[in-house]
Amino acid sequence: MSAAVRPSLVGDTLVMSGRALRLTMRDPVTFVLSLIFPLLLMLLMTASFAKIVYPTGGYSEFVDVGLPAFILVGIAFAAPVTAAATASDLRGGFDARIRTMPVPTLAALAGRLVADTARSAATVAVVVLVGLPLGFRFTVGPWGAVGFVLLPLLFGLGLGFLALLVAVRAPDAETVNATLNPLMLLGTFLSTGLVPKSDLPGWVQPVAEANPFSVVIEAMRALAHGGPTTRPLLEALAWSVALAVGCGALAVRAYRRRSARPAG
Amino acid sequence: MTAAVEAEGLVKAFGDRRALDGLSLRAEAGTIVGLLGPNGAGKTTTINVLTTVTRPDAGRATVAGHDVVREPALVRAAIGVTGQFAALDGGLTARENLVLFGRLMKLGRAAASRRADELLERFGLTEAADQRTAMLSGGTRRRLDLAASITREPAVLFLDEPTTGLDPRSRLALWDAVRELRASGITILLTTQYLEEADALADRITIIDRGRVVAEGTAEDLKRRIGGTVCHVRLADPAEAPAVARALAPLGVASVVPDGVSLPAAGPQTLVAAVRALDDARAAGRLAATIEDIGLRRPTLDDVFLALTGHPAAADGDDEAAPLGRPAAGVGA
Numbered sequence: 001m002s003a004a005v006r007p008s009l010v011g012d013t014l015v016m017s018g019r020a021l022r023l024t025m026r027d028p029v030t031f032v033l034s035l036i037f038p039l040l041l042m043l044l045m046t047a048s049f050a051k052i053v054y055p056t057g058g059y060s061e062f063v064d065v066g067l068p069a070f071i072l073v074g075i076a077f078a079a080p081v082t083a084a085a086t087a088s089d090l091r092g093g094f095d096a097r098i099r100t101m102p103v104p105t106l107a108a109l110a111g112r113l114v115a116d117t118a119r120s121a122a123t124v125a126v127v128v129l130v131g132l133p134l135g136f137r138f139t140v141g142p143w144g145a146v147g148f149v150l151l152p153l154l155f156g157l158g159l160g161f162l163a164l165l166v167a168v169r170a171p172d173a174e175t176v177n178a179t180l181n182p183l184m185l186l187g188t189f190l191s192t193g194l195v196p197k198s199d200l201p202g203w204v205q206p207v208a209e210a211n212p213f214s215v216v217i218e219a220m221r222a223l224a225h226g227g228p229t230t231r232p233l234l235e236a237l238a239w240s241v242a243l244a245v246g247c248g249a250l251a252v253r254a255y256r257r258r259s260a261r262p263a264g
Numbered sequence: 265m266t267a268a269v270e271a272e273g274l275v276k277a278f279g280d281r282r283a284l285d286g287l288s289l290r291a292e293a294g295t296i297v298g299l300l301g302p303n304g305a306g307k308t309t310t311i312n313v314l315t316t317v318t319r320p321d322a323g324r325a326t327v328a329g330h331d332v333v334r335e336p337a338l339v340r341a342a343i344g345v346t347g348q349f350a351a352l353d354g355g356l357t358a359r360e361n362l363v364l365f366g367r368l369m370k371l372g373r374a375a376a377s378r379r380a381d382e383l384l385e386r387f388g389l390t391e392a393a394d395q396r397t398a399m400l401s402g403g404t405r406r407r408l409d410l411a412a413s414i415t416r417e418p419a420v421l422f423l424d425e426p427t428t429g430l431d432p433r434s435r436l437a438l439w440d441a442v443r444e445l446r447a448s449g450i451t452i453l454l455t456t457q458y459l460e461e462a463d464a465l466a467d468r469i470t471i472i473d474r475g476r477v478v479a480e481g482t483a484e485d486l487k488r489r490i491g492g493t494v495c496h497v498r499l500a501d502p503a504e505a506p507a508v509a510r511a512l513a514p515l516g517v518a519s520v521v522p523d524g525v526s527l528p529a530a531g532p533q534t535l536v537a538a539v540r541a542l543d544d545a546r547a548a549g550r551l552a553a554t555i556e557d558i559g560l561r562r563p564t565l566d567d568v569f570l571a572l573t574g575h576p577a578a579a580d581g582d583d584e585a586a587p588l589g590r591p592a593a594g595v596g597a
Contacts, residue, residue: 005416015367019353022360026355087488092349093349094352096317097351098368099317100316101369102368103338129357149528
């Protein structure tokens with residue numbers, strides 16, 4: 001009997017991804033934060049600020065330039081929800097059961113990240129589809145568009161690993177939210193995503209420029225609209241991979257250590 | 265008989281506290297073994313070692329013939345575990361939980377689905393099948409948790425305080441389910457703080473204290489070990505117990521128990537002597553306690569426990585090394 005019951009990294013990750021996707025699709029908070037919130041923000045901010053930010057342009061220009069930021073808003077603000085759910089898994093007994101089953105240690109975590117990436121893809125699709133009639137344009141061609149879609153997924157994966165690290169180390173789900181939400185707020189709004197750098201106060205400019213959200217947004221703009229692309233793209237990829245690998249390694253280490261401790 | 269669980273000289277320290285201090289244990293295939301001990305005795309740590317969650321510092325253990333340290337994957341394939349806290353996904357329905365755990369036990373999609381239906385039926389969970397488990401009552405969740413640990417019939421099932429916090433009705437229902445599992449040939453290792461639970465379910469009982477085994481045998485063996493009968497004094501106010509124990513001290517080792525005082529009895533004469541001693545103490549003004557009941561009875565496992573460990577079963581000791589899971593503040597996404 002037991003010969004067939006072996007841990008299977010691919011198979012078990014798929015099963016856990018299916019579970020995580022089901023939970024994601026069932027969660028109204030995730031739906032609102034990943035799909036409704038970025039659209040609302042795009043419509044409201046365009047209506048309120050487009051004429052101020054671009055006095056000579058207008059609504060369509062604000063959408064065209066701001067769209068990458070709205071995509072990242074949807075991806076960033078849904079990440080803490082998954083992380084809080086993971087924290088509940090770890091402390092609520094679910095993880096304790098998985099650890100006694102013939103399942104690779106990391107399948108549950110990997111499943112959450114797969115579902116997160118699917119959720120990010122839905123955000124990209126919805127924001128782009130609504131943005132197109134409002135003024136968003138791809139002017140570089142199909143490969144630029146492909147890159148434009150994939151880059152936020154990769155950065156979202158980096159954010160997912162960051163969120164996972166917080167989830168594994170935080171004492172409970174509330175702490176996860178309290179830690180991640182301010183980070184995501186700073187990341188998305190203290191950036192060059194919605195206002196040109198030159199319009200930001202002097203002391204904010206270097207911070208906004210160094211912010212990885214700005215780096216990714218600038219690379220997405222280049223992929224959609226042209227201009228120098230290689231450098232911003234490499235910087236954005238470097239940030240995404242660094243987040244994923246750095247936070248991922250720390251999260252896995254912390255997760256493995258949990259099993260050696262007596263208490264949850 | 266062959267051993268389904270065999271542990272020898274297990275040691276596990278957390279900091280300078282030895283949760284397990286040379287613990288040995290054996291469960292014959294197809295039996296229920298009760299692991300009894302107060303909080304902090306090492307029950308949960310024992311389960312964690314045997315289920316491959318915690319690595320022992322020393323000693324060895326095999327479960328279903330596989331070494332827990334060298335062949336954890338094989339052990340995991342052969343066991344089921346039900347902990348103190350229902351280890352389910354609160355965001356999934358009862359049925360979805362069973363299918364999920366069945367799939368993780370490598371049942372195919374169709375087989376996992378069939379098995380889920382079968383278990384829902386068998387554990388009286390058909391009405392709960394399509395409800396999210398976060399909405400289920402405690403007793404229903406425990407039954408589902410038990411079902412989830414046997415999606416693929418295990419050789420050995422670990423039940424870590426399976427009825428803690430349950431109402432008496434749900435407890436009896438769970439006991440029936442456990443007996444049925446034994447009848448199907450599964451070896452069960454059960455930890456509990458409830459001596460009556462071990463008495464009702466276990467074929468053999470191992471009593472542990474401070475990470476060591478202090479006694480092993482059938483419930484009858486253990487009761488016999490401390491003698492035929494006890495003289496038990498039940499008090500209206502347990503705070504009076506020490507005074508009563510002092511009054512009875514000349515008759516033997518009188519110990520304070522949760523509801524009064526208990527004294528090993530040689531026969532009816534002990535009862536007569538005890539009544540007289542209490543009367544004398546009262547007359548001398550050394551005793552004011554209200555005695556609700558005094559009489560001879562067969563020893564319970566509580567008495568065994570007290571005699572062997574020097575403290576009652578339910579007393580709070582050091583914090584037990586808790587299982588990985590704790591009650592969740594929230595549920596899955």
